[in-house]
Amino acid sequence: MFCPASFSFSSRTNRARMQLIGVYACVGVHVAFLSTLISSQLLEQQACQLIAGPSHLPMVSGEGNITLGGLFSLHDAMTEARLSFDSQPRSAACTGTPLHALRNAVALMGGKEEESGDADCQGRVPVVIGDGGSTLSMVVAHFLGVFHLPQIIPKNHAPAEMSRIVGRISASGARVVLVFALEQDAKALFMEALKHNLTGIQWLASEAWITAAILTTPEFQSILEGSMGFAIRRAEIAGLQPFLLRLHPSTFPNDPFVFRFWEEMFGCSPLNAVNGTLPNKPPCNGSESLANVKNIYSDISQLRISYNVYKGVYAIAYALEAMLKCVKGTGPFPGGTCPDTRTIQPSQLLHYLKEVDFTNEYGEETKFDANGDAVAMYDLINFQLSETGEVQYATVGTFDETKSIKLLIEENLIIWNGNQKKVPVSVCSNSCPPGTRKAIRPSFPVCCFDCIFCAAGEVSNQTDAIECMTCGPEFWSNLQRDACIPKLVEFLSYADTMGITLLAVALLGSFTTLAVGLIFALKRHTPLVRANNSELSFLILSSLWLCFLCALAFIGQPTPWSCQLRHTAFGIAFCLCLSCILGKTLVVLMAFKATLPGSNAMKWFRPPQLRALIFLCTAVQVAICAAWLGLAPPVPHRLMTRESAHIILLCDMGSTLAFSLVLGYIGLLAAVCFLMAFFARKLPDNFNEAKFITFSMLIFCAVWIAFVPAYVSSPGKYTVAVEVFAILASSYGLLLCIFAPKCYIILLRPDKNTKKHLMGKQ
Incomplete structure (x- = not known):
């Protein structure tokens, strides 16, 4: 409960004094209203007076030129009366419902509950202060705002x-x-x-x-x-505490709230009380004084809502003052009109309230924003x-x-x-450090979450990150997932184990080929070497040596020249090797036919004809490779995927068709060689070379047939490794199947390296 505040304001023609008489109500929605008096001759007469309808709550009111309505909290709760709808309900005991707030709002509007009253009567209050509680304010505003506000969830x-x-x-x-x-x-x-x-x-x-x-x-x-x-x-309102301490039932004999307050404060009933006495309360002896009681009532420093009401009444006063100062022809309403101060309309008063801006004696500014809210303090x-x-x-x-x-x-x-x-x-959960993100736990408050480690390729560089950020195409997350670092460039290198192994195998193959060539050169006059066409043998060894060496072009960082050299050198070297083997196989076949009476087949497979055959077969592959290099040559390519921590540096084929033609042509020569060797495998000869050529072609074809699916399915540098392995495996197959038996005879069984043995029948 709080007490009156008084203030004055002036207009051009007169001065008026407004006094806040008293405000009391039940908490939440227990209502009463305050009356404000303007005790001068502001208005010559009233059109009508406030007609208070039957209220089931005690209230106080006073006559005045302008009456302000007020809804304020006093009690903690209200007991609801049982409604039978066959008689008038009993007066409610203070405890609380929105029903009573709305009922008293109707009373403040100047009408009875049973009837709307005279439609021409303009005696309703132009403004209402309160209530302090949000629930009550919204319920009342719902009614006073002509249903423009939503209704408020019960306790x-x-x-x-x-x-x-x-x-x-x-x-x-x-x-x-x-x-x-x-x-x-x-x-x-x-x-x-x-x-x-x-x-x-x-x-x-x-x-x-x-x-x-x-x-x-x-x-x-x-x-x-x-x-x-x-x-x-808060503010200590001047003059408020002395007024409160002078409060006594004898001063306000018709105020039921004073008597109820006195009973609660001193535990006795005032002798002249007629309303609201509690049972079993002894009479007061008259010596009770509020000055001797220390409680929140006497501590005016904590009357914060009262101070707000104090400022609210001042705001209305300033609005009324501005209204009274209005000059005809310059007013804010259509045609420059001013409001009729004899019948103040709430909508007109609202216009002036919106423009209120003043600073009180405590140095606090009061004004309203576009939404009607006061400046927050x-x-x-x-x-x-x-x-x-x-x-x-x-x-x-x-x-x-x-x-x-x-x-x-x-x-x-x-x-x-x-x-x-x-x-x-x-904290329900500790803060998520950089490198993690927050994951809300279902059915838990938002402050409860789990810290999820960022996925590979994602980072978070701040605490309590909501999401992890994806690194750019050329970057990857570090181990801590709190920074993006450049991706590692991956290729078949001379530095890693796989590259070193393939390099060693390739060099071993090339040295072995050179060793075999040296053996054949030293033994070139022996029957075995001469019988197997030493010129073709040296040509095959040379092409095999190139095959082993071209594998080296696949190891190391791809460059434009290495990419072009890789596949063209490999394709031409193998084509040369297979062309020589094809020539050797045909010589074996023709040599057998030449022993038949009347056969002159060997004249077509003399050295000049064989050289022409080898040149022609190799020239086709050279033409394919030249067209490949001229139209769409292989070039270095950086393969970047967001799912990988590496940038794969490889040679782009340039033309898949050209690559397929190179492999296809090698496969064609290998198939022809295999067929020729297969037909000659059982020719009567003590040392039939066609058998070994057949085995070599089987190995060669098996390797390259297995190469295709392995090449397609291998990731990154393993694609290159598969290709190098196929080159080395097929080269070793040719070298060992064709030349190992000869070297065995030359080095370990010289007794078989005789013309007699070679010409003998099996």
């Missing part, structure tokens, strides 16, 4: 619901909890918290309960010490206990929307829960 103080909320707070592990609620809701919550012995929680308060008197009792001090929240700005309150155990509301900061620095906090003045100076930490 639920059921023990089971309170127990569920407290249990969830306890189970979450949170140590700091924000309670956004009215003081009645907060009280119900904290009562349940006491039952569950829920201690050690740092409570953050909404404005509605941080300075609530019902929470200052000793039972709540153990859990609420250190609570923090914003409260409406709050004190940051810390619930502290004095050395004597009394509750103190320490102001530890301010929020002022009119200042450049809106929020100021004096951290050294704050005392946290448990009488601690250290800021409490409350």
